[in-house]
Amino acid sequence: xxxxxxxxxxxxxxxxxxxxxxxxxxxxxxxxxxxxxxxxxxxxxxxxxxxxxxxxxxxxxxxxxxxxxxxxxxxxxxxxxxxxxxxxxxxxxxxxxxxxxxxxxxxxxxxxxxxxxxxxxxxxxxxxxxxxxxxxxxxxxxxxxxxxxxxxxxxxxxxxxxxxxxxxxxxxxxxxxxxxxxxxxxxxxxxxxxxxxxxxxxxxxxxxxxxxxxxxxxxxxxxxxxxxxxxxxxxxxxxxxxxxxxxxxxxxxxxxxxxxxxxxxxxxxxxxxxxxxxxxxxxxxxxx
Numbered sequence: 687x688x689x690x691x692x693x694x695x696x697x698x699x700x701x702x703x704x705x706x707x708x709x710x711x712x713x714x715x716x717x718x719x720x721x722x723x724x725x726x727x728x729x730x731x732x733x734x735x736x737x738x739x740x741x742x743x744x745x746x747x748x749x750x751x752x753x754x755x756x757x758x759x760x761x762x763x764x765x766x767x768x769x770x771x772x773x774x775x776x777x778x779x780x781x782x783x784x785x786x787x788x789x790x791x792x793x794x795x796x797x798x799x800x801x802x803x804x805x806x807x808x809x810x811x812x813x814x815x816x817x818x819x820x821x822x823x824x825x826x827x828x829x830x831x832x833x834x835x836x837x838x839x840x841x842x843x844x845x846x847x848x849x850x851x852x853x854x855x856x857x858x859x860x861x862x863x864x865x866x867x868x869x870x871x872x873x874x875x876x877x878x879x880x881x882x883x884x885x886x887x888x889x890x891x892x893x894x895x896x897x898x899x900x901x902x903x904x905x906x907x908x909x910x911x912x913x914x915x916x917x918x919x920x921x922x923x924x925x926x927x928x929x930x931x932x933x934x935x936x937x938x939x940x941x942x943x944x945x946x947x948x949x950x951x952x953x954x955x956x957x958x959x960x961x962x963x964x965x966x967x968x969x970x971x972x973x974x
Contacts, residue, residue: 710747713940720748722781723924724769724892729778731764731948738764739775742950744943746892751918751925753935756945757968762928763805765945766894769926770802771795783891797825799891803881803898805928811870815861815880816852818869822887823848855887858920859913875906879913886917893917895927899934907934914938932969936960944968 710719724746731739739761746752754762767773768780771792780787782798790798801822809818827844856865859879864872869880878898885893898914899907911934917923929935935942936956944952944959946968952959959965 710749713750717749717940719750719940722746723748723783725781726765726768727779727781729765729768729775729780731761731768731773732776738948739768739945740948741778742943742945742948743778744950744953746924746926747941748924749918749922750940751914751927751938753939753942754926754928754945755930755932755935755942759947760945761948762945763896766802766896766926766928769795769892770800770894793825796888799889800894801885801888801890801892802894803878803885803896805896805900807874807877807881809869809877809881809884812868814866814868815872815883816856816865818880819852819855819883819887820848822884823852825888851889852887855883858916859883859886875902875909878902878906878910882910882913882917886921886923890923892924892926895925895929897928897930899929899931907931911938 710721712718722745725743726745727743729739729742730737742761742765754765756762764773768775771790771794774789782800787798810821826848856862859882861876861879861883864876869877872880882895882898885895895914899910902910914925914927915938918925927935927938939956941954942952942956942959943950944962944965946964951964951968952962954962
């Protein structure tokens with residue numbers, strides 16, 4: 687059950703519609719990108735006297751692949767944690783589907799349609815692939831404890847419906863062969879794919895990917911890149927990702943925001959960002 691603040695916010699979204707800004711753009715490959723789905727306005731995040739993020743603004747549009755890049759310590763993961771509700775910004779506003787989002791807990795944000803993967807794999811090692819992916823459906827389960835314990839009525843119907851969604855995700859990501867394998871036995875690249883499956887099972891409006899290709903070899907990166915593009919193309923899922931591999935980011939992303947020392951130093955299409963002198967200096971290590 688949502689608390690009062692989250693419930694009011696959800697009702698506000700329903701009244702105002704899915705997206706406030708109806709203006710979009712067309713990508714170079716002919717894809718139509720919709721209006722603003724999420725907007726971050728003048729976000730600042732402090733940890734005591736340390737300013738991790740300073741006065742950053744950008745938006746995420748419906749149907750696009752939006753990347754956040756920057757050197758180590760730039761504040762990228764902190765920004766993703768703000769979007770997913772793990773951190774509350776010290777200053778600034780976050781608008782989602784046309785409404786200002788109040789402070790929320792991560793599970794409340796998840797119920798609003800924001801799912802994520804983690805930089806360090808956060809799966810249940812002793813559980814099977816199928817059971818791990820099923821946990822992505824928890825926000826869709828509303829049956830009471832009694833009916834769940836007896837697997838009766840609403841609980842049984844929910845289980846069947848959620849299982850169908852999960853099986854489709856497993857087929858889509860080509861992990862049928864390992865569906866009953868305990869996650870702890872899987873190689874690193876497959877664990878990353880299972881984590882993507884769990885997030886995708888939540889049927890999110892925005893999918894947050896925190897370094898989805900970290901630690902992968904070339905073949906694994908190619909597979910993950912293909913799946914990210916397929917998720918965006920087949921399901922129309924809006925994706926916001928953090929990634930250190932510049933080649934991958936420039937190939938996948940529709941727009942890129944660049945952070946350095948907690949500040950935004952670039953924002954725009956990949957080709958524009960690639961030519962930005964501030965971005966070049968940041969990645970070459972020019973002294974501040």
